[in-house]
Amino acid sequence: MIPPETARPGPTPRFRIGDRVRIDARPLATHHRVPAYAKGQTGVIIRVCGEHEEPERLAFGQQHRLRRLYRVRLQQTDLWKTYEGSPTDTLDIEIFDHWLQPA
Amino acid sequence: MSHDHPHRHPPQADHREPVSHYEWLGVALNELLMEKGLYTAQELREMMAEVEAVEPSTHGARVVARAWVDEDFRVRLLKDANTAVEALGFDSAATDLTVLENTDEIHNVVVCTLCSCYPRSLLGRPPTWYKSASYRSRLVREPRSVLREFGTQLPDNVTVRVHDSTAELRYLVLPLRPQGTDDWTEERLAELVTRDSMIGVTTARTP
Amino acid sequence: MSDEISTDGVERIGPHDLGGLPGGPVDRTEHDAAHWERQVDAMVMLMRRKGVMIDPAQLRRGIESLDPDVYEKLSYYERWAGSAALNAIEQGLVTQAELDARIESLRTGPR
Numbered sequence: 001m002i003p004p005e006t007a008r009p010g011p012t013p014r015f016r017i018g019d020r021v022r023i024d025a026r027p028l029a030t031h032h033r034v035p036a037y038a039k040g041q042t043g044v045i046i047r048v049c050g051e052h053e054e055p056e057r058l059a060f061g062q063q064h065r066l067r068r069l070y071r072v073r074l075q076q077t078d079l080w081k082t083y084e085g086s087p088t089d090t091l092d093i094e095i096f097d098h099w100l101q102p103a
Numbered sequence: 104m105s106h107d108h109p110h111r112h113p114p115q116a117d118h119r120e121p122v123s124h125y126e127w128l129g130v131a132l133n134e135l136l137m138e139k140g141l142y143t144a145q146e147l148r149e150m151m152a153e154v155e156a157v158e159p160s161t162h163g164a165r166v167v168a169r170a171w172v173d174e175d176f177r178v179r180l181l182k183d184a185n186t187a188v189e190a191l192g193f194d195s196a197a198t199d200l201t202v203l204e205n206t207d208e209i210h211n212v213v214v215c216t217l218c219s220c221y222p223r224s225l226l227g228r229p230p231t232w233y234k235s236a237s238y239r240s241r242l243v244r245e246p247r248s249v250l251r252e253f254g255t256q257l258p259d260n261v262t263v264r265v266h267d268s269t270a271e272l273r274y275l276v277l278p279l280r281p282q283g284t285d286d287w288t289e290e291r292l293a294e295l296v297t298r299d300s301m302i303g304v305t306t307a308r309t310p
Numbered sequence: 311m312s313d314e315i316s317t318d319g320v321e322r323i324g325p326h327d328l329g330g331l332p333g334g335p336v337d338r339t340e341h342d343a344a345h346w347e348r349q350v351d352a353m354v355m356l357m358r359r360k361g362v363m364i365d366p367a368q369l370r371r372g373i374e375s376l377d378p379d380v381y382e383k384l385s386y387y388e389r390w391a392g393s394a395a396l397n398a399i400e401q402g403l404v405t406q407a408e409l410d411a412r413i414e415s416l417r418t419g420p421r
Contacts (some may be wrong), residue, residue, distance in 0.1 A: 025320055031371040032323065033270045035216050037243065037330040039319035049199075052271045059371035061364055069271055074248075076265075080330070081316055087249045088262040094270035124413070125384055129350040129391030131412035135404045142356045150352035203414075216329030218370055219386070228351065231341045234386045240331035252336055267329065 006064040009051060012067055014097055019045045021072060022103040023095055031059035034099050042103045043074040049094065068097040144288070153226065162193060163225040164296035167307075168289045169204070170202075177204075188225065200226045203266060204277045205264040212250065212258055213266045213274045214242040214302030222273040226298055233302065244266060251307060253304040266303075276303040283310050325381035326372040347387040354394050363397050372396040 002008070015021055019094035033055050034077040051066040083089070132252050137144055166188055170177040180187040184200040200222060203211035214223065216239045221229040232238050242249050250256075257263065266274050278300040282290060287310075297306040315330050317374065343351070357363050372393025373381070398404045 025317065027321055028323070031367060031374055033217065034322045034328050035267070035269065035329045036322045037216075037315045037317075038267075039320045049272060053365070054271065055367050058365045059368040061368055062365065071272075077261075079316055080244055084245055085263055086259055086261075089246070089264070090262065091243055091265045091267060093267040094272055094328070096270070123388060125388035125391050126346055126411065127413045127416050128395055129387065130346055131409050131416055132391065132395050132398060132404065133349050133353045135408055135412060136353065136357070136398065139403060140401065141360050145351055147349065148354060151348050153350060154348070154355070164391065214329075217323075217326050218373070228343065231337050231386070234335050235336060236328055236331075236382075237333040237336045240333040241330040241336070244330045244331075249336060253338070261408050287388070 001068075005045070006066060008066045009068045009097060013048045013070075015045045015070060015100065015102075017041060017045050017047065020103040021070075021095075021100045023072065023099065024099045026034075028056070030056060032056050032099075035088065035093075037079060038074065038095070040091055041074050041079060043072040045073040046071050046073045046092065051092060052096075054098070069094055070097065070100065071095075073102070077088070108276050110162060131200045154223075156226065157227040159226045159296075159298035159301060160293070162227070163222070163298070164293040165289075165300045166191060166193070166202075166225060166275070167277055167296040168293035170277055171284075171292055172289045177277075178252075183188065185273070186293050193224065195224050198273045199225075199271055200275060201272050201273050202277050203264070205279045205303075207279070208260070209248075209264060210303065211264045211266060211274075211276045212242065212246060213268055213276060214239060216240070216243055216270045217269045219271060220268040220270075222275045222301075224273075225275055226301060230298070250304060253299065276301050278303075278307040281307050325376060325378035326370075326374050343387075350387045350394070354390055357394060357397070362401050362403060363394075368397055369393050375421050 016068050020042060022042045023040065034075055047070065049069040049071060052069050053063055054061065054065045054067045057060060057065055071092055071096045074091045076083045076085060077087050079091060116182040116256055116287045136142065144205065169191060170180050176187060180202050181204055184202045185195045188195050219229055219234045221233065243265055246265050247257060268274050278296065281295055295310065297305060297308060354369060363369055369390065373389045376389065376392060395409060399406060
């Protein structure tokens, strides 16, 4: 089903469940899926979510470059300078491979 | 920093002018696309009906009620939600669905901070508040305050997991089954499952 | 201010990037969608089904490129209408002139 011209990630995910990762803080003027509050934050991979079209290209109607997607768990007390809730509270967010680095 | 121009009053844009330029723009574009043959008036009516046909009570609530009474289904739903809901006859082809299970220790709640991502195949169109600036800005930062506004008071020992649904996956919360419903039928249980409980801002109704 | 996120020096990625901003109480009033809103909703679904937009990312790009002041003033489906028009023009399905002319006749004509 996937056209042969499609660029795909390698067979082995770069990260595994439990790995600590840092979300890139690089700025990008066009469409992407990393909100400011998550940029530069460190979290843990909680799920590997398969391959999806790269949103930065998809926003312009361009396909055929698949990127691996992960769910990353961030601790709320890491995200905000003051946080009202429990220290165990979390924020889970999907981040694409090309926005992640090992931490 | 990101809040270099902090909004004293964040954008409250979900009220509309009665006859605004952009309202006319929508009407004009729709007419032109039909005249140019992209789709017919019949196709538009059918699409509107297709969207209206999805209701939380007839779709999402049935998934939750089945999970409450059928342990095998619950396990499958949490592992592979798409396959599980398709077995109930719901089309989830356009959605990569994830079900988040509430427990005595964990309460899940869903937001889309960047837009309005929502499990439309099971809950229909999102409510206005889900798309509002206040909900999108505050839920990630002060979830317990927002939940209190919805009448949901969680003990400190319950972990709140906020899920920012901004990319490819769609999320449905599986609320806790209310106590005192042990001998209830699936149909009766489904009536306790509200839209808001499947977004995670409330718990299910209590009998 | 104390509401700041922990990462300094990160810019909001656009007018739509609201996570963490301060805000007032959530208005939980239920609104039935107006007829024109249901139409715009279905129009966008059809534009996708017909391949004018292959993915919601294209609709999102158009919304996110709105001027921040415009983004904040518009309602949800007004933003959709604006972005759908942008995408339709980009795809050569309609021209701005055609849209302007139609809006003018809708505004002035009998309804």
